[in-house]
Amino acid sequence: MTTTATWTRKHLLGLQELSREEIELVLETAKSFKEVSSRDVKKVPALRGKTVVTLFFEPSTRTRVSFELAAKRLSADTLNITASVSSTTKGETLLDTAKNIEAMSVDAMVVRHGTSGAPMILAEGLNCSVINAGDGCREHPTQALLDMFTLQEKFGRIEGLKVAIVGDILHSRVARSNIWGLTKLGAKVTVCGPATLMPRGIESMGVQVSYDIKDVIRNSDAIIALRLQKERQEAKFLPSMREYAQLFGINAVKLSEGKDGLIVMHPGPTNRGLELSAEVADGKQSVILDQVTNGVAVRMAVLYLVLGTKES
Numbered sequence: 304m305t306t307t308a309t310w311t312r313k314h315l316l317g318l319q320e321l322s323r324e325e326i327e328l329v330l331e332t333a334k335s336f337k338e339v340s341s342r343d344v345k346k347v348p349a350l351r352g353k354t355v356v357t358l359f360f361e362p363s364t365r366t367r368v369s370f371e372l373a374a375k376r377l378s379a380d381t382l383n384i385t386a387s388v389s390s391t392t393k394g395e396t397l398l399d400t401a402k403n404i405e406a407m408s409v410d411a412m413v414v415r416h417g418t419s420g421a422p423m424i425l426a427e428g429l430n431c432s433v434i435n436a437g438d439g440c441r442e443h444p445t446q447a448l449l450d451m452f453t454l455q456e457k458f459g460r461i462e463g464l465k466v467a468i469v470g471d472i473l474h475s476r477v478a479r480s481n482i483w484g485l486t487k488l489g490a491k492v493t494v495c496g497p498a499t500l501m502p503r504g505i506e507s508m509g510v511q512v513s514y515d516i517k518d519v520i521r522n523s524d525a526i527i528a529l530r531l532q533k534e535r536q537e538a539k540f541l542p543s544m545r546e547y548a549q550l551f552g553i554n555a556v557k558l559s560e561g562k563d564g565l566i567v568m569h570p571g572p573t574n575r576g577l578e579l580s581a582e583v584a585d586g587k588q589s590v591i592l593d594q595v596t597n598g599v600a601v602r603m604a605v606l607y608l609v610l611g612t613k614e615s
């Protein structure tokens with residue numbers, strides 16, 4: 304995969320608006336950054352003098368830590384702000400909080416927020432770059448980019464791969480970003496989960512819908528199991544968690560029906576015993592920790608590309 308695309312975007316808000324060539328450019332750039340994390344001195348001077356702030360209004364382990372590591376490995380200065388200790392708790396608006404942080408000469412703000420579209424509001428109101436680290440149920444672009452990077456690394460291609468996304472599709476920003484990205488890169492995507500957690504009309508995004516997990520496992524090259532997002536479920540979408548685990552949870556018995564080379568992915572955090580059995584999560588077909596490792600390289604690429612652009 305080689306691309307002649309150039310990067311002109313100041314922000315990364317989602318994969319819906321990115322072209323195939325732009326996605327390929329991020330993946331190629333990430334490939335060149337991956338070896339930095341295996342050096343004794345894990346640093347390159349690419350973003351020396353830049354300041355990157357992470358502003359998280361929802362919990363995170365992987366995304367926040369890997370953005371911070373990515374920025375540090377590019378020699379940027381970093382600052383992490385969590386909502387519970389910010390002045391939004393005293394009634395300040397999101398944009399006011401962000402403008403005040405930006406007033407201290409910040410170059411990029413990495414934002415996670417429970418409201419879909421919150422990073423767009425910041426991108427319109429701020430002068431610095433804004434990177435979406437997950438907004439409501441809408442998009443989680445860097446998660447999908449690291450998932451695609453991992454698929455590319457494991458299979459040497461994405462074009463033609465059969466990828467199944469399994470679980471709580473309705474509430475999943477990871478599913479949406481992966482659908483945008485994977486279909487643009489030529490993968491055949493199937494979504495599978497309980498009917499109550501399947502968005503109406505999702506076929507219009509270019510995916511197939513299945514409710515038969517065994518059939519999906521038999522016919523896939525890769526399965527992306529999703530976290531069941533209990534915090535976003537206002538109504539009762541499932542009779543019981545036990546029933547979900549029985550019907551859609553992936554265990555070693557179900558997985559044994561899959562093709563040779565089938566891999567299992569999960570964005571984390573994993574509810575062990577619910578979406579994946581412990582045996583599968585820790586098993587040979589699981590690439591969950593590879594995804595986490597690749598997250599640093601992908602976020603280095605995104606920061607590097609976004610902060611290098613001159614677009615205003």
Ligand code: CP
Nearest residue numbers: 363364365366570571
């Ligand atoms: N995948 C993901 O977004 O994980 P975190 O919530 O830990 O950042």
